Each structure stands twice: as structure tokens, then as C-alpha cells.
Amino acid sequence: MKEVRTRFSPSPTGSLxxxxxxxxxxxxxxxxxxxxxxxxxxxxxDRERSREEFVEEILAAMRWLGLDWDEGPYRQSERGxxxxxxxxxxxxxxxAYYCNCPPGELEARRQAALARGDKPKxxxxxxxxxxxxxxxxxxxxxxxxxxVTHWRDGxxxxxxxDNQELDDLVLQRADGVPTYNFAVVVDDITMGVxxxxxxxxxxxxxxxxxxxxxxxxxxxxLFAHMPLMLGKDRAKLSKRHGALSVLAYREQxxxxxxxxxxxARLGWSHGDQEIFSRExxxxxxxxxxxxxxxxxxxxxxxLWLNSHYLKEMPPPELARALxxxxxxxxxxxxxxxxxxxxxxxxxxxxxxxxxxxxxxARFYFQDPRPYDDKAAxxxxxxxxxxxxxxxxxxxxxxxxxxxQEALAQLFTGLAAETGRKMKDxxxxxxxxxxxxxxxxxxxxxxxxxxxxxxxxxMANAVKWAAGTK
RNA sequence: GUCCCCAUCGUCUAGCCUGGUCCAGGACACCGGCCUUUCACGCCGGCGACACCGGUUCAAAUCCGGUUGGGGACGCCA
Numbered sequence: 001m002k003e004v005r006t007r008f009s010p011s012p013t014g015s016l017x018x019x020x021x022x023x024x025x026x027x028x029x030x031x032x033x034x035x036x037x038x039x040x041x042x043x044x045x046d047r048e049r050s051r052e053e054f055v056e057e058i059l060a061a062m063r064w065l066g067l068d069w070d071e072g073p074y075r076q077s078e079r080g081x082x083x084x085x086x087x088x089x090x091x092x093x094x095x096a097y098y099c100n101c102p103p104g105e106l107e108a109r110r111q112a113a114l115a116r117g118d119k120p121k122x123x124x125x126x127x128x129x130x131x132x133x134x135x136x137x138x139x140x141x142x143x144x145x146x147x148v149t150h151w152r153d154g155x156x157x158x159x160x161x162d163n164q165e166l167d168d169l170v171l172q173r174a175d176g177v178p179t180y181n182f183a184v185v186v187d188d189i190t191m192g193v194x195x196x197x198x199x200x201x202x203x204x205x206x207x208x209x210x211x212x213x214x215x216x217x218x219x220x221x222l223f224a225h226m227p228l229m230l231g232k233d234r235a236k237l238s239k240r241h242g243a244l245s246v247l248a249y250r251e252q253x254x255x256x257x258x259x260x261x262x263x264a265r266l267g268w269s270h271g272d273q274e275i276f277s278r279e280x281x282x283x284x285x286x287x288x289x290x291x292x293x294x295x296x297x298x299x300x301x302x303l304w305l306n307s308h309y310l311k312e313m314p315p316p317e318l319a320r321a322l323x324x325x326x327x328x329x330x331x332x333x334x335x336x337x338x339x340x341x342x343x344x345x346x347x348x349x350x351x352x353x354x355x356x357x358x359x360x361a362r363f364y365f366q367d368p369r370p371y372d373d374k375a376a377x378x379x380x381x382x383x384x385x386x387x388x389x390x391x392x393x394x395x396x397x398x399x400x401x402x403x404q405e406a407l408a409q410l411f412t413g414l415a416a417e418t419g420r421k422m423k424d425x426x427x428x429x430x431x432x433x434x435x436x437x438x439x440x441x442x443x444x445x446x447x448x449x450x451x452x453x454x455x456x457x458m459a460n461a462v463k464w465a466a467g468t469k
Numbered sequence: 470g471u472c473c474c475c476a477u478c479g480u481c482u483a484g485c486c487u488g489g490u491c492c493a494g495g496a497c498a499c500c501g502g503c504c505u506u507u508c509a510c511g512c513c514g515g516c517g518a519c520a521c522c523g524g525u526u527c528a529a530a531u532c533c534g535g536u537u538g539g540g541g542a543c544g545c546c547a
Contacts, residue, residue, distance in 0.1 A: 011547050014545050046546055103545060110544080117470040120543060137546055156474070165472055174544040180547045203473060204542040225474080232480095234539065245527090262481095265496090269482055274493040291482075294540060301481065301497045311510075349510040360508095411506075426506035438508035 005194045008062075008069075009184070011043040012054035015245040016061040019199065019229045020239045022263050026226055027197045028067045029264070029285040039191055040072035040374060043184075045177050048076075061246035061464060065256050065426055066278065074191070076183050083178040086186045086216065087171060095215040096171060098125035098137040136267060139172040141182075141212060149207040152193065154224030154287045162205040171207055181205055186213045193221050195286075200225040200294075201236065227267045227381050228294045229453035237425030253353030254311075255324060256415035258306040261409065266295045275308065307352040315341040319344040325358035332365045339364075342448050358441075364448065366437030371464070375437045379428040380465040387418060388428060388465065400451050407443040432461030 008024040010016060015365065016024070031038035040062070044117040059073065089095035101122075110120035111294055122140070131137060143166045148162035171182040178186070188196060203225050213220055229237050237244060249259055268291065270284045272278070310318070319340040326332040326340070343364045344357065352356035371380065394410050395402075415425045425444055432444055448456045 013547075043547060047545075096495090099545095108545085110523090114470070119471045123473095159473075159475075167543090170545050173546080176518060177545085179545065183547090199541090201541055205547090207473095227475080227539075230540075236541070257491090267479065272483065274481090274496050295482090296480060298480050298497070304497055307510090333483060350508065415506085422506045424506090430507060440508080466511095466523090 002194060004031060004034035005039060005192050006031045006036065006197060007039035007041055007072075007188070007191065008191050009043050009187075010058050010068075011046060011049075012051060012058060012364060012434075013046060013049040014054060014316075016058045017237065017246065018249075019244075020058075021061065021065060021067075021246050021259070022229050022266065023199055023226065024062065024067055024196065025260060026264050026268075026285075027195075028069075029281055030195060030197060030287065031070075032282045033285050037070045038068070039071035039193065041074045041187060041191070042072075042076065043180070044075055044077045045180065045183055047177065052075075057206055057245075057247065063271070064250055065246065065260055071191070075309055076178070076187065079183075079187070080176070082190060083172070083177070083183060083186055087178075090141070090171070090215060092138065093215070094142070094177055094345045096139050096141050097129075097134055099130040099140045099168075099170075100131060101126060101138045102136075105367040106409060113256065118155075119165065121165075121247050124168050127168060136174050139176050140168040140357070141171050141208075141215070143168050143208075143211055149210050151210060151223055152219070154197070154222045156203075156225055156291050156292055157201070157229075159206070159381075161204075161205065163207075163211075164231070166207060167212070170210075172184075181208050182212065183207050184216075184330060185216070188221060189213070189216065189218045193291070195222045197224045197226060197249045199228050201228060210439045224290075229266060229289050230294050230296045232296065234296060253294075254302065255321065255354075255356035258302060258309045261305050261309075262302045266297070267291045275305075278327060303352045307349075308347050309355070310351060310354075313348065315345045315348075318344040322354055322361075325354045326361065326365070329355060330365055331359040333382070335365070337468070339448075346444045346448070350440065361433040363436075363439070367460075368431075368433060369460065369464075371431060371435040372437070375431045375435065376464065379413070379431045380461055381428075381439070382465060384428045385462055385465050387414075387420070387425060388432065388458060388462050390414065390418070391429060392455060392462070395446075395455055395458065397452070399452065402451050404443040404447050407446055411442065415428075428461070429458070433457050 006027040008026075010020055012037045022228070028038050030036070041338065042055055044055075045304050055073070064071070064128055087096065106122070109123070112244040126140070146164045147163045147164070148160050149163055150158060170179050172178050183266050198365070210220070224247065232239050247258070250256075257278070257393065258277070260281070264276060264281050265274065268285065269289055276284070313321070316337070319337050321332055323335065323340060323342050326335060343361050347357045351360055391410075391414055394414065398406050411422070412427055415422045418425070427437060430439055430442055431437060433442070439445060449457075
């Protein structure tokens with residue numbers, strides 16, 4: 001069987017957003033599934049808007065997601081001679097021609113057509129004029145006037161366009177730079193791309209590209225148009241939907257495996273399975289089970305997947321992932337990794353993102369004061385002072401690295417002997433140690449904090465409570 | 470406006486191709502309960518959908534047609 005070659009071809013006019021990552025992932029998965037080649041190509045023919053920093057950002061986002069490429073990144077801006085060669089061929093074969101219609105006029109005609117209720121397409125007025133190349137000429141493709149252009153889409157099935165719907169598109173701008181539809185065809189041909197997998201917003205481009213393939217006598221790849229990812233408002237994802245760049249999700253404390261899993265499951269399924277390892281995705285992923293209808297991006301589900309992977313992650317690895325967030329949100333730099341691992345283990349089932357986890361970890365690194373208002377007023381009361389003092393005395397008697405077992409004994413004993421319910425003992429102590437009413441288990445906390453800090457915090461809480469009325 | 474794509478719970482989806490096993494299954498979210506030193510986790514349960522109309526058929530979520538609705542595209546952007 002022929003080698004499968006797919007490609008992802010972002011334009012560096014912005015950062016990689018979720019929609020782009022979705023397309024990139026599907027292409028990557030197909031390449032990996034068939035043990036083929038995944039090509040990365042930068043479509044930077046729009047000189048006005050393309051920026052180098054976006055190229056870097058896109059590459060960084062791809063790396064973070066683990067979407068490694070086998071070829072490239074190619075840049076269209078570096079392939080000028082190749083495009084020129086193909087332009088010359090089309091011109092020589094009479095499949096293309098020069099046009100010197102001023103852009104302003106073209107725009108006016110489009111507007112007029114739209115106002116009339118017609119399809120705003122080029123009227124072909126330069127088609128038979130036999131114009132020579134000039135300073136303001138573009139090269140246009142001589143699109144067939146009649147007939148039907150159709151293909152069997154790898155996802156949607158048969159799709160057909162009446163050639164009358166098409167017009168003579170520009171292949172090369174006046175400045176010599178190729179346009180999208182042309183550059184893509186030349187690139188996909190010369191790079192040997194076998195499966196063109198892209199968003200369904202490209203369906204209208206496909207017949208335009210097909211006629212060029214035909215004029216060039218090139219073999220056709222498989223075209224597959226995947227469902228678009230929509231925002232909550234059911235419109236195509238765009239900047240106005242908020243922070244949607246892949247790197248923004250990294251900043252927000254999402255794990256790449258959660259994002260990959262989420263993106264894979266949007267528009268594709270494998271029975272009832274929701275959680276997929278990278279290996280499973282590669283093994284199961286084919287175009288066969290890609291959905292035909294667009295999907296709405298749901299952050300709640302992404303969050304669920306993220307918490308799942310947070311829970312699954314081995315503590316040392318989790319510690320490494322959490323460390324940068326500790327610095328960012330708490331200002332804690334270069335913490336002891338073994339300590340962070342212990343901390344993270346107590347938080348992994350509680351936090352949905354690394355940012356949240358860092359916030360929850362605060363008391364492990366910093367004094368819990370000021371206490372949460374409500375928590376302190378309710379639990380650090382005068383009546384609780386004797387109990388807290390007694391707890392401190394017993395704590396003091398424990399051998400230094402205090403074990404959780406010893407702690408458990410201490411508190412159950414204390415509760416029994418003072419005739420209190422466990423929670424009436426635990427909550428005041430919890431506030432003393434963490435400043436809050438919600439936290440990981442007391443024994444874990446205290447054992448991680450260590451004897452000295454635990455005792456200090458108890459003493460501070462007693463002071464605070466004694467000062468109240 | 471024209472062309473194209475799409476249509477199962479609020480959301481992601483299974484089932485549809487190869488009609489009966491589907492008074493439609495799973496997941497997220499939501500609600501209730503259990504577990505419990507708090508909060509989570511986990512477990513159990515609940516709510517909740519085949520857009521509509523017509524046709525084919527003994528039988529339609531599944532096949533066909535139409536309607537409606539949603540989306541996308543109509544650049545010397547990609």
C-alpha cells in the first residue's frame with residue numbers, strides 16, 4: 001500500500017487555536033495510525049499579516065501537544081520558484097491567463113452582484129483578451145464553464161459542484177506571490193500529500209483546487225472535510241470566543257493529554273470509550289468514525305478530562321507539572337520536588353486544573369493567616385481554645401516525623417475523651433492549619449507540614465481564638 | 470441572495486451504510502442518595518433526545534422526498 005502522507009498547514013497570522021489544533025491532531029493521528037508521514041507547512045503567502053512570532057508560537061503549541069512532524073516546517077514564502085514553474089506551465093498550456101482588472105473595480109462589481117442577489121463572481125472579461133504580463137496583471141485560472149466537479153469526500157461522501165458556480169480565480173497576485181488555492185495544490189502535489197484533511201469550511205475551495213489538479217494532470221489525493229468546532233453560540237470558533245489559543249490552555253493549567261483526548265473525541269468516537277491514551281488513539285483512529293456534523297466546544301468536559309488526568313498522574317510527574325504554577329500563583333520558587341510531590345498527591349483529586357491546584361496548595365507553603373473570615377468566626381472560638389490546647393499538648397508528645405497513623409489515633413482519642421464528634425475536633429484544627437474549612441485530610445496535611453509547623457499554627461490559632469469574645 | 474454541508478438528551482456521542490435485538494445506549498453537566506473529620510474523589514440512582522411532514526415497508530432513529538432549522542463559503546485572506 002502507498003505511504004500515507006498528511007499535512008497540517010497553518011497560516012502564521014495568529015496563534016494556534018483550538019480549531020487548528022483539532023485539524024492538526026486528526027492529520028497527525030491518521031499519519032501515525034498508518035505509519036505514514038506528517039508534514040508541517042507554514043502558509044505565509046499573506047505577507048501583510050504573517051508574523052514570525054506566530055510561527056514560533058504555533059510550533060511551541062504543536063510541541064506541547066506532542067504533535068511531532070516528520071517533514072518541515074516548509075514555508076510557502078521560500079518556494080517562489082516552484083510556484084512560478086507551475087504558473088508558467090499553466091500559462092503555456094492555455095489553462096491560465098493574465099488579467100488587469102483593477103481591484104477596486106472588482107470589488108465594486110462584487111458588491112453590485114450581491115446587491116442584485118447574484119453570486120458575486122468574476123465575469124471573465126479578460127479571459128479572451130490575450131493580455132501580456134504587465135506591472136498590474138494577475139494570473140487567473142481558466143475554469144471550465146460547464147460540467148460538474150465532484151469527488152468522494154473521505155468523511156462526507158459524494159459532493160458535487162456545478163462548474164457554473166465557480167469563477168476564474170486568481171492564481172498569482174500582481175506582485176508574483178501565489179494565492180492560497182494555487183499554492184496549496186502545488187504544495188500538496190510536490191509534497192506527495194495523499195490525504196488532505198481539513199475543516200469543512202474548505203469544502204467550497206475543493207472544486208476550485210480540483211480543476212487545477214486536473215489542468216496539471218496530477219493525481220488526486222483523498223479529500224476529507226472534518227466537522228467544524230463551534231463556540232457556545234454555535235458559530236465557527238474565532239478570537240471573539242475568548243482565550244482559545246492552545247497556549248492559553250497551557251497557561252490555565254490544562255494538561256496536553258487532556259486537550260488531545262478532548263479534541264480527539266470531538267467529531268470522532270470509538271464506541272462508548274471516553275478516555276484514550278495516545279497509543280489507543282493512534283491504534284483506533286481512522287476517518288471511518290469521524291462525525292459529519294459540527295460540534296460545540298464544551299469546556300466543562302475538557303475540565304473533567306483534565307481532572308481525570310490530574311488524578312492519574314504519578315506524583316513526581318505531577319510535581320514537575322505543578323512547579324511552574326507554584327511560582328506564578330504563589331511566588332514559590334525552586335521548591336523541594338519530593339515535598340511538592342507529597343503536596344500534589346493530596347490535591348490531585350480536588351483540583352481541576354494546575355492553576356487551581358497551586359491555589360489550593362497555598363497553606364503548604366505559606367502561613368494560613370489571615371484566616372478565612374467565616375471559617376475563623378465559626379471554629380476559632382473561645383470555647384474551642386481548651387480543645388486546641390489539648391490537641392497541641394498531645395501533638396507535642398508525638399515522635400517527630402509524625403505518622404498519619406499516630407495522628408489518626410490522637411484525634412480519635414481526643415474526640416472520644418472530650419465527648420465531641422470527630423468533625424467538632426477536626427474543623428477547628430483544619431482552620432488552624434489551613435485557614436479554611438475545606439482541605440485535604442487532616443492527617444495528611446499535618447504529616448506533610450511536619451511537627452514544628454503544625455504546632456506553630458496551632459499556637460497561632462489559639463492566640464487568635466483567645467482574643468475573640 | 471446564490472451554492473455547499475449538517476440535523477439523536479442542554480453538550481459530546483453510540484446506533485443509521487447492512488430497517489426489526491432501541492418505548493434509543495454511554496459520557497459531561499445538573500439533581501438526589503451513599504461513603505466521610507471538611508472539601509473533593511468514588512459508588513448508586515434520577516432528569517433528559519430520534520426537528521417536522523409525507524412516502525416505501527408487515528416493520529423506520531435507521532431507506533427516499535420535501536419543509537424547517539443550524540452552519541459554512543462566495544477576496545490579488547487562508
